[in-house]
Amino acid sequence: MLAAERRDHLLGLLAREGKIVAKDVAAELGISEDSVRRDLRDLAAEGLCQRVYGGALPVSPAVVDYAARQAVAPHGKQKVAAVAAGLVRPGGALILDGGTTALAVARALPRDLACTVITHSPTIAAALLDHPRAELFLLGGRVFKHSAVACGAAAVEAAQNVSADLCLLGVTGVHPEAGLTTGDAEEAAMKRALAARAADTYVLASSEKIGTASRFRVLPWEDVSALITDADPHAPIVRQLAALGVEVLAAS
Known part of the structure; x- marks a missing residue:
């Protein structure tokens, strides 16, 4: 051949x-x-x-640059964001990751919601400036332009000094064997640091990320409360995830 x-x-x-x-x-x-x-x-x-x-x-198709990713599966991201936003309780503290799905979550939060949002993404912080009752804490560090987030040692150190009820975390790949992955080592480390500071961590993954993988592992499944996805709950790959004990919240 x-x-x-x-x-x-x-x-x-x-x-x-x-x-x-x-x-x-x-x-x-x-x-x-x-x-x-x-x-x-x-x-x-x-x-x-x-x-x-x-x-x-x-x-994963989510390895293209930030601007291009905003045009990838926007409706799926909006469905995931609607479910994720519903998990944020009045008076609660939320760690919100960066990326285009997290940005959809920020836009889905009720404008009058009283809460605390901790993020390492300037785009997320900017999206919440018109939420008068939301307290914003922006974690700083070296800006990783691919995802418009702060990463590196300074950002990880800042993350270690906060805590929250809930972390909504984005990834570029979700696979039963490869696990939860992303394309940059420092970004993966930052995601781990953020997840470690929340009582519960939910993974945001629109359907195009399901069954795909990137280079760097983010978290083991046992550190995740649930996966939020608009993927078909009867799809073989989603059934494999459920068989691993992963709780899957359907975003329809």
């Missing part, structure tokens, strides 16, 4: 099965695992898959 044919085969397998297991492909095609791994490296370099141990998974 020619290299171009192997490439098409791998992409087709990824689309049908939602993953590639290198040893299985090698046995099926009668080639070495090294050849499959080289093909996967090439596909990953083009942004067509996310390599993981033993193979590859679909790459």
